[in-house]
Amino acid sequence: MRISARTQYALGAMLALAVADSPVHAEKIAVTQDIPRRFCDNILLQLRRAGLIRSQRGPDGGYWLARPPGEIALADVIRVTEGAEQALRPFSPAAAPLAEIWDRLRSQEDALLSEITLADVIASRDRHQDRDRSSGNGQDVPSDAGRGMS
Amino acid sequence: MRISARTQYALGAMLALAVADSPVHAEKIAVTQDIPRRFCDNILLQLRRAGLIRSQRGPDGGYWLARPPGEIALADVIRVTEGAEQALRPFSPAAAPLAEIWDRLRSQEDALLSEITLADVIASRDRHQDRDRSSGNGQDVPSDAGRGMS
DNA sequence: TATCATTCCTACTATTCAAGTAGGAATAAT
């Protein structure tokens, strides 16, 4: 997995929207998530075009999630910001079996990231802030919190 | 996982050495694995410095594996060529829980790649070639070519 | 209507990193 700054910014923005209960300005997202102002615009635009968030222009405008946090997986966001990663095909016949391994790696990644939703991340954050603040090295991220609201 | 061309070249080279029973020239590796000649040198040097292969200079020189193929995991090679991937740390407190997820992704990858050895890859290749060629490859247990130098 | 704050859009620059090259020194066999 590559995890570009753009992706992590996008996830931060999505999380910010997930905990808000009304439209949020790009300006506020940029500040709270520490995203360069114009870059934030840029990313939000991409997320909206992908259908993950909605928006309203003008004063009193802002952004909000298109679906509840429990129905948006990390993979949904990452797929948008990372784009279609072109599979590197092996160069020689001897290396051909590697292609299958790359596939397994990718589907393994996809499985994990498809199971974790924005709601899960928020829940895990809340839990860590409750008990141990110093380390943040826990190991529990539940996979189904908040699903099923459609 | 990123999988650079360099990494795939390196794995190809290692596989080439794994099926050989005597030292192999960089030239031959470059040709059979379709690696740009000088780049191949470059990669082999890196693999040698990491202790994965050994070498001998001069005419009659070449490269060979430092350990038998069954004792070299793909992860061993990839760690060398990909270097220490610095974990992208989250930018905002809200995104902090992502760090744990990136860790899980990485250890999941590592688990898979640590289990698969060069010997495994070769075996899987042979299995896939079963219908084309009759067997008799006779290189099931390639081991150290017995050159204690460099 | 005018004003103003916001989203929206295209295109641009800067920086970093992967990919590959170049020139030649060191070594070893003959």
Add this chain to the structure above:
DNA sequence: ATTATTCCTACTTGAATAGTAGGAATGATA
């Protein structure tokens, strides 16, 4: 001595990431 190879540092180049710029479109409010 010659020659074939590995060894080493540094360089070039192309692509991708990160971030910026300028302004048009929209919508609330007065």
